[in-house]
Amino acid sequence: MSKLAEYRQLEKHLAEQLLALEALKGDAALKKEIEFETKLRGLLDQYGFSLKHIINLLDPQSGKRGPTLAATTGTRKPRELKTYKNPHTGEVVETKGGNHKTLKEWKAKHGSDLVESWLGK
Numbered sequence: 001m002s003k004l005a006e007y008r009q010l011e012k013h014l015a016e017q018l019l020a021l022e023a024l025k026g027d028a029a030l031k032k033e034i035e036f037e038t039k040l041r042g043l044l045d046q047y048g049f050s051l052k053h054i055i056n057l058l059d060p061q062s063g064k065r066g067p068t069l070a071a072t073t074g075t076r077k078p079r080e081l082k083t084y085k086n087p088h089t090g091e092v093v094e095t096k097g098g099n100h101k102t103l104k105e106w107k108a109k110h111g112s113d114l115v116e117s118w119l120g121k
Contacts, residue, residue: 083120 001009024030044050055062079096084103086092093102106115 084115084118085120086118 044054081094081096084093084095084106086106091102093100093106095103098104103115106118
């Protein structure tokens with residue numbers, strides 16, 4: 001894209017963004033939210049409180065939530081060992097996942113459903 005075309009495209013996007021901004025400025029709900037935030041921050045400054053303090057005051061349990069997903073990693077149960085026996089060659093493959101080279105070759109040659117039927121119980 002040429003510099004001139006890029007410039008005109010950016011200019012067009014800027015004009016669209018300015019129109020959207022002007023539309024939001026006239027929105028009554030936005031004005032009400034801005035007024036609320038301004039008054040709230042004024043009260044916080046007046047009484048010397050922070051937003052964290054107010055959150056803890058209104059919802060004491062907010063800091064004592066259960067363990068997050070990141071804290072629960074590493075607790076996954078180990079995969080079970082699967083044994084496949086090729087009835088054509090008698091070859092046996094033991095794997096805990098589906099990323100085994102020979103197993104992939106069998107699935108490519110014979111089809112996934114057929115190979116899964118070779119799974120030993």
